[in-house]
Amino acid sequence: MKRSGTEGFELTARPWLRRLLVSRWPQWSLMAVALAFFAYVVLAGFFGTPVGNRNIAITLVWIAWWAALVLVLVPVGGRLWCSICPIPAPGEWLQRGGLMASDGRRTRGLKRRWPRRLRSLWLQNAGFLALALFSAVILTTPRVTAWVLLGLVLLAVAVSLVFERRAFCRYLCPVGGFIGIYALAAPLALRVRDPDVCRTHPTKDCYRGNAQGFGCPWMTYPGTLDRNADCGLCLECLRTCPLDNVTVVLQPLGADLGPRRGRPPLSIDEAYKGFILLAAALVYGAVMMGPWSALKDAAFQVGSGPWFLYAAGLLLLALLLLPGLYLLAAWIGDRLARRPAGGLRRGFLLAATGLIPLGLGGWIAFSLGFLFANGSYVLSTLSDPLGWGWDLLGTAGLAWRPALTGLVPALQGAALVAGLAWATRLTSRAFAETTESRRAALRRAAPVLLLQAALGAALMGVML
Numbered sequence: 233m234k235r236s237g238t239e240g241f242e243l244t245a246r247p248w249l250r251r252l253l254v255s256r257w258p259q260w261s262l263m264a265v266a267l268a269f270f271a272y273v274v275l276a277g278f279f280g281t282p283v284g285n286r287n288i289a290i291t292l293v294w295i296a297w298w299a300a301l302v303l304v305l306v307p308v309g310g311r312l313w314c315s316i317c318p319i320p321a322p323g324e325w326l327q328r329g330g331l332m333a334s335d336g337r338r339t340r341g342l343k344r345r346w347p348r349r350l351r352s353l354w355l356q357n358a359g360f361l362a363l364a365l366f367s368a369v370i371l372t373t374p375r376v377t378a379w380v381l382l383g384l385v386l387l388a389v390a391v392s393l394v395f396e397r398r399a400f401c402r403y404l405c406p407v408g409g410f411i412g413i414y415a416l417a418a419p420l421a422l423r424v425r426d427p428d429v430c431r432t433h434p435t436k437d438c439y440r441g442n443a444q445g446f447g448c449p450w451m452t453y454p455g456t457l458d459r460n461a462d463c464g465l466c467l468e469c470l471r472t473c474p475l476d477n478v479t480v481v482l483q484p485l486g487a488d489l490g491p492r493r494g495r496p497p498l499s500i501d502e503a504y505k506g507f508i509l510l511a512a513a514l515v516y517g518a519v520m521m522g523p524w525s526a527l528k529d530a531a532f533q534v535g536s537g538p539w540f541l542y543a544a545g546l547l548l549l550a551l552l553l554l555p556g557l558y559l560l561a562a563w564i565g566d567r568l569a570r571r572p573a574g575g576l577r578r579g580f581l582l583a584a585t586g587l588i589p590l591g592l593g594g595w596i597a598f599s600l601g602f603l604f605a606n607g608s609y610v611l612s613t614l615s616d617p618l619g620w621g622w623d624l625l626g627t628a629g630l631a632w633r634p635a636l637t638g639l640v641p642a643l644q645g646a647a648l649v650a651g652l653a654w655a656t657r658l659t660s661r662a663f664a665e666t667t668e669s670r671r672a673a674l675r676r677a678a679p680v681l682l683l684q685a686a687l688g689a690a691l692m693g694v695m696l
């Protein structure tokens with residue numbers, strides 16, 4: 233494979249793969265299949281049995297899809313799921329005026345620009361936290377899962393009709409926020425071959441759209457795109473670029489997580505996304521895998537006194553305690569390094585870099601435990617999706633049985649150790665590349681590395 237102008241191996245150098253990606257059919261077909269499953273799941277949630285592990289709305293979404301997303305799609309493909317996600321599909325089809333529309337010069341709706349002050353992850357952070365507080369109920373009650381999924385589609389349709397492009401995906405979707413932040417660790421990336429070609433190309437079709445396709449739905453200018461979080465891998469720019477300057481590459485691991493022109497790789501809203509997701513991994517691990525039955529009861533009894541305590545604890549951990557600990561570690565590091573350039577704010581954001589691999593390791597460990605403990609429910613509900621006593625594939629009678637019980641803790645431990653080791657490496661590199669001397673960088677990073685190690689140990693404590 234040919235090495236591209238960007239960092240990485242150019243997958244689209246293979247003509248057959250390029251043709252496959254430029255064609256709308258494969259992507260559209262996968263999205264249509266996903267939408268059919270989505271509709272099936274929503275109907276099952278409303279009309280099937282209310283018993284969570286007997287209803288395919290729960291098992292297909294929260295066991296099978298979630299495991300595929302966290303264990304494979306995000307770590308390898310980054311935002312690959314976003315490219316075929318069914319949630320924005322109906323809104324996008326209305327906005328484009330057809331199921332297979334391709335002329336990007338014609339779009340419908342009010343086409344308002346998304347308000348400037350809302351162009352950040354804060355709304356996604358709030359949405360994810362709101363879902364996280366009720367997750368024990370969402371994950372086990374088919375009707376609630378159906379309402380949440382339906383609500384997301386309706387919101388996406390409304391936003392598509394009022395605002396331009398995919399404002400819902402970029403600024404509102406709570407799952408999109410999760411995927412985007414961890415996509416920074418993924419090797420699959422879309423980039424331009426030569427940014428100089430873009431600089432001198434007057435029409436910028438990739439952003440404006442042309443007869444071949446739509447201007448970037450994620451409101452990104454591909455000519456300067458250098459991180460996976462900002463690209464939904466929709467492939468429109470691969471179709472619209474008349475100079476054949478867009479390519480899909482496999483880049484080195486963590487390429488998006490180095491300092492960007494001397495600046496930290498994460499912004500403050502992204503760092504908070506990292507805190508929220510790490511807090512959720514710790515709390516879900518404790519609720520679903522830990523021995524604390526009172527905590528489990530509190531998470532499930534929504535509206536009760538113990539639930540309010542649980543909700544307050546989760547919010548406190550995500551919004552105050554973890555950020556406070558990182559701020560303290562960055563402050564101590566600053567003092568030890570005798571106040572290096574950039575100040576405490578930069579030190580805090582550099583420290584947050586490690587949140588991505590550490591949190592991803594935590595979520596992989598959690599999802600491994602959840603999948604192998606509950607995977608047998610997926611097989612039984614494939615035969616009896618609505619809990620109505622069917623036996624379509626002869627697997628309805630399968631008793632609940634956790635799989636690979638001897639191996640799973642070792643796999644979870646490996647994921648957590650790998651996440652921590654990667655976080656240590658990235659954080660050390662981030663400080664080294666932005667601090668004047670090696671000695672000062674080491675002193676600056678030391679308190680943060682200790683904190684990361686303690687959090688890695690906490691993840692192991694709740695999950696193993």
Ligand code: SF4
Binds near residue numbers: 424435439472473478
């Ligand atoms: S259309 Fe192609 S060459 Fe022009 S700015 Fe976009 S990616 Fe670059």
Ligand code: SF4
Binds near residue numbers: 448454463468469
């Ligand atoms: S148009 Fe290109 S840069 Fe924009 S989201 Fe799609 S693939 Fe990514």
